Amino acid sequence: MAHQPAVLSAFDDLLQPARFKDYGPNGLQVEGKTELRHIVSGVTASLALIEAAVAAQADAIFVHHGLFWRGQSGTVTGWMKQRLALLLRHDINLYAYHLPLDAHPTLGNNAQLGLQLGLEGVGCFGDNDLGFLGQRRDGGAFASAQDLAAHIGKQLNRSPVLIAPAQTAIKKIAWCTGGAQSYFEAAIAAGADAFITGEISEPQAHYARECGVAFIACGHHASERYGAPAVAGHVAAQFGLAHTFIDIDNPA
Template sequence: MALLKEIIQWCDQTLKSHEFKDYAPNGLQIEGQSEVKKILCAVTASQDAIDAAIAQQADLLLVHHGYFWKGEAYPITGMRGKRIKALIKNDISLVGYHLPLDSHPVLGNNAAIAEILALEKIEALDPSERNPIGNIGYLKNPMTPEDFKHYLTEKLGFETIHLNAEKSNIQKIGFCTGAAQDFITKAADMGCDAFISGEVSERTFYEAKELDVHYFACGHHATERYGVQRLAKAISEQFNIEYSYFELNNPI
């Protein structure tokens, strides 16, 4: 058992959440009971994840995609109202970390992708950032674009979408999980052969071709299911409390 406020304080300090300008509040978003015995983590605070937290009698739902995003309507009604009502009724805290959990060099989504893909010599995609959101890594041995596509599909469990460029081999790779397709321009500026993210836009097809950077869309959910698990495990080890992961495979 651990105090909620101690968990939040530890997470905020570990992830340096105060150093990020984000699209949603990081940390405690909905306050439940003050003591935490069990954590359920999930990529997104969907109704399914909330129902799983209730069923498993979790005290805290830890997510990457929480609530109160910039541009959202203020009234707590409809689908979001139902979700929040269920959390409050069951005294479950909602804790979300977005960009800080992408960026963290050990617990983050990008760190996990680098490890899964066995990328070496990790560096910042944008050297001007204090806490880099995207990264660059290198394959030990170059791959053809087609071989690299198959490699990504196998390693990440997602049918990778490949937008072709002219380069015949891939070794220097930019990457940023989620919806970072527009970072392909940064990858081009840094001389990358390819760029990996989760989603893809119509414009990305032309950018990959004209910038000569192979683009690989590996799934928003598929690229971001690792950070919350790493963070939940770290919390569990720090405070000696139970955690589990809820997976609802989102094909996007």
């Protein structure tokens, strides 16, 4: 058992949210019970995740995508009312960390995606150094962008979108999870042979073809399934708490 404020301090000490100018509040978004025994982690604070956490008798939920974002109306109606009502009814704490969870050098989304794909980061790029730049952990190269995309599909159990301008070997790889398609130009400038992220927008296909750098979109959710359980599991172990990762499938 652990006190909620101590667990919050542990998350903050680990992820350093004050370093980031983010799209919403990082940290404790909804206050629940003071004594914690069981933390559930997931990607997004959806109604389905909250319902699963209730069924698991969780005292706290740790997510990457919380409830509150810049530009929202500020009203508690519809889906917001449903999610908040369930959290408050069961006195469940909600912790959410967005960019700080992406950026953590060993437990964050980028680091954990690299671990999942057998990639080793050797540098960073982009705003707040969120993008990772590296290579295969064994020092080798992928024979082609198609070979890299097939490897990603196998590891993530999801077929990625591939824009591959050439059949050349892929050695220098850049990646940034989620909706980081705007980082593609910075990845090109950093000398990447391929860029991996979650989503693709219209301009990236043209940049890939014109600049000769492969663009691979493996799914926003699929690319961000690994940081939340790594961080929540780390902090839960620190306090001797139970931890369960619940993956609510999302095709996006």
